[in-house]
Amino acid sequence: MAALAGLRALRRFCGVALFLSQLYVLSGRAGSLMTTKHSQPQSTFGKSLTSTSTNTPYFKIAESTEIPSYVTKCPSNGLCSRLPPDCMTCNTNYSCIYGKPATFDCKVKPYVHCLDQNNHEQENFTINMTCQFCWQLATTDYVCTNSTNCMTVSCPRQRYNATCTVRDHIHCLGNRVFPKMLYCNWTGGYKWSTALALSITLGGFGADRFYLGQWREGLGKLFSFGGLGIWTLIDVLLIGVGYVGPADGSLYI
Numbered sequence: 001m002a003a004l005a006g007l008r009a010l011r012r013f014c015g016v017a018l019f020l021s022q023l024y025v026l027s028g029r030a031g032s033l034m035t036t037k038h039s040q041p042q043s044t045f046g047k048s049l050t051s052t053s054t055n056t057p058y059f060k061i062a063e064s065t066e067i068p069s070y071v072t073k074c075p076s077n078g079l080c081s082r083l084p085p086d087c088m089t090c091n092t093n094y095s096c097i098y099g100k101p102a103t104f105d106c107k108v109k110p111y112v113h114c115l116d117q118n119n120h121e122q123e124n125f126t127i128n129m130t131c132q133f134c135w136q137l138a139t140t141d142y143v144c145t146n147s148t149n150c151m152t153v154s155c156p157r158q159r160y161n162a163t164c165t166v167r168d169h170i171h172c173l174g175n176r177v178f179p180k181m182l183y184c185n186w187t188g189g190y191k192w193s194t195a196l197a198l199s200i201t202l203g204g205f206g207a208d209r210f211y212l213g214q215w216r217e218g219l220g221k222l223f224s225f226g227g228l229g230i231w232t233l234i235d236v237l238l239i240g241v242g243y244v245g246p247a248d249g250s251l252y253i
Contacts, residue, residue, distance in 0.1 A: 071111050073168065080106075080114035080125040084168040085176065087112045088127075092173060096131035103128055104171075129171040135178045141170045150184040151249035158184050185251060192242065192252035199239045203232040208239060213247030 074087035088106045096102035107124050108114055116122045134142070147160040159181045166176040190212060199208035204226030206218035226232035238244040245252060 067111055068109070070109065074109075074112045074114075076113050077115055080108060080116060080122060081127050082169075083108065083112070083114055085166075085171055086168070087114075090127070093131075094173075098131055098136075100131050101128055102131040127171060132172060133174040134166050134172040134176055135164075135174070135180065137166065137170065137172055141172075142166045144180060144182060147184065148248075148250075160184055184249070187253055188246050188248045188250035190246040190250065190252055192239075195239050195252070196236070199232070199236045203235055204229065208235055212245065 070086045073084050075083070080088075088108050090104045090106040093102055093104055103126050105124070106127055113121060114125075116125065142164045144162040144164040147162070150158045150160045162180050162182045164178055164180050166172060195208055195211055198211050202208070204221065206221035206226070209215075209218035209221060221227065221231055221235075224231065227234075235244065242252070
């Protein structure tokens, strides 16, 4: 009987052990399935990130075919030595002597076509010019802005800040646009001959002052009969030598 009871106990123990082992195996499979299900989106997301970062489509920037603005100033198939300075790039020769002729090595800019003396297209050439900076050129070689706010008839004569630009056919060293102090030289359309004629003939009535835009002086001469003639004579002299000018400060024509 004791042996039978021990056998039954051993059989129960084996059944419990088998149940626990099966439960452990099932729980392991369920965990692996759960891990796989949760890890697949992560791996897919990781792959998607990888493919996005490495396989991003590359959009190549189209090369610009726009023609530069300076090309409009450059005559086509002309002599290279006669091109405007904006059409070429030259090596500056600072060893030249001021005021003396100098030779400079130049090259045409892109999209510019020019010829040599034999009608052959060339890119590299030389030009001859006087060794001097642009601000040292003669006044006829550049164009400057005018000012209508300064007095041309004053003592001392007034100056104004002007911006000057070298003409296209002139070659020089340095910047082609430069500042310069110039004397006031604008005109409002008043004629010196007309002012002098009015001062001699009708100066006693202030006609010369009225013509020049000086109304207060004109009224003073009108009601004083030209300062009894003294003011009239003085104005004839002052207008004759150019000391009295238009009220707006401009020059005579």
